[in-house]
Amino acid sequence: MSSGTINKVILVGNLGKDPEIRTTQNGKEMASFSIATSESWTDKFSGTRSEKTEWHNIVIFSEGLVKIVKDFARKGSKVYVEGSLRTRKWTDQNGSERYTTEVVLYNFNSALTLLDSRNSMSNSDYKPSEYKQNETEQKDKHGSFDNDIKDELIDDEIPF
Amino acid sequence: MSSGTINKVILVGNLGKDPEIRTTQNGKEMASFSIATSESWTDKFSGTRSEKTEWHNIVIFSEGLVKIVKDFARKGSKVYVEGSLRTRKWTDQNGSERYTTEVVLYNFNSALTLLDSRNSMSNSDYKPSEYKQNETEQKDKHGSFDNDIKDELIDDEIPF
Amino acid sequence: MSSGTINKVILVGNLGKDPEIRTTQNGKEMASFSIATSESWTDKFSGTRSEKTEWHNIVIFSEGLVKIVKDFARKGSKVYVEGSLRTRKWTDQNGSERYTTEVVLYNFNSALTLLDSRNSMSNSDYKPSEYKQNETEQKDKHGSFDNDIKDELIDDEIPF
């Protein structure tokens, strides 16, 4: 056992596809998607330019953050993600053990913020039916859209 | 109003003095202390060595983290602190406005972890009476001490 | 002196004004600006909504990051900033000591990334003469603009 440890990942990147929403065995919704980060540099000696894209698997168990993802995150959305590293063991079709490392966001000490100046809904063709309804309600209530996104983030604890 | 913003501070440093515990107007306890971080470097040209210590004011409103501070953080303790920057305005004795910047830890998205291999109680003469009792109980339950410190951190919401 | 300490600030926010560029006594350029972060929440009991904006003073000494700020950061730009806390002592007009806390970005372990999907030049009336020329060149070379911004960030060491 270890004491006094920290396991934190901070990413800013763009969703490669629309997020997937699934329901866990205990009836709670979870969201997952991949985001890309990339770096480019010029080799000191050869002067040649290189660019490398890294893909990160994000898995969200926080009820409040799942809601934000469902409502606003789409393919192409730029997001700030703060979570923890988790390496998961699974068995492939040949019966051999495999490991996959993901960035997981639980209720505690996690965050997800949309960084697109405009919300990212227009980035995807997929718009769930309840979506526009939702949008209308929120504009009715506060005359502001991203504001409510932010609210849901801050009010993380309740009701989840 | 702003959308999609992040305000995060991560510090690892040592307490300069025992923490101060106060009760706010709404009857909740808060903790405050200063921690030091320092950097040393050698000047590129002169080759002279320099060292600079920075002091950070930490203010804790999270009930759970206040409990950890009360029970375990003492002068000299090394801590990991994660919070937000807040600049507070106040009026000095001459009636002129002053500003003080602090690192605040609320319930949401904050963390405090003790990094001393042994807990830091021996670093201070101050040992509240309920303290030893607490220590005994915890050892009884789990045969481990740092473990319980960690527990209290992770189980942030409950019971604190 | 302290060992094993960390002093890190991570902010995502918007510039309140165009950045200021100055030359230090040793002939190097530095940049400074303020960025806003804000949080909004609904009070658990009263249900009233609150919103608080925090302003952060950013001071940049890294030659490479100063160049990015000069070329691309303007009033309204959204930026990711990673630096260190520094509290500076100064004397006001009445001869009394004052303290100001800033987020400083030196060459080491600092970062500044523009998060606007489009570069933020259109956010300001100020456009240095060499600017458009620059833009043309870069589009010629890579057919992409943000890419070069990123390049300059990654290639931090040289020539800045």
Added chain:
Amino acid sequence: MSSGTINKVILVGNLGKDPEIRTTQNGKEMASFSIATSESWTDKFSGTRSEKTEWHNIVIFSEGLVKIVKDFARKGSKVYVEGSLRTRKWTDQNGSERYTTEVVLYNFNSALTLLDSRNSMSNSDYKPSEYKQNETEQKDKHGSFDNDIKDELIDDEIPF
């Protein structure tokens, strides 16, 4: 290609074994080791206690940080690690593709700090012959030990 992205991992944990030092094809030394982080919590409903340890693969290419690892990091050392996520593709003995995710520390925007109050040499039986010599030199120069560790961290790349 992506612009304005961030890929950052911050870990505090303990080395599971002594680090491995290897030489890359271009003749530079690299270091690798695993560190453990762990979380424990009590289930809200059942009240049962759980504890989970996560292992992270760390790979260091920064010359300055490799030196610190060689000289001071040992099995059991508690370290602060700041790097980037990288998923590496390889082929197993059956010819099937596998992926491994690691935390890599290059020169740029990486950090490694030893958090043990005392340096961690006594944590391992392994003490390379040049080690004690090194220790003597450093004490001769500055009368301080951890100080030099910190120097090397700050003066990462050298010559700065």
Added chain:
DNA sequence: TTTT
């Protein structure tokens, strides 16, 4: 005011 800490720490090495």
Added chain:
DNA sequence: TTTT
């Protein structure tokens, strides 16, 4: 002083 920003942003939505």
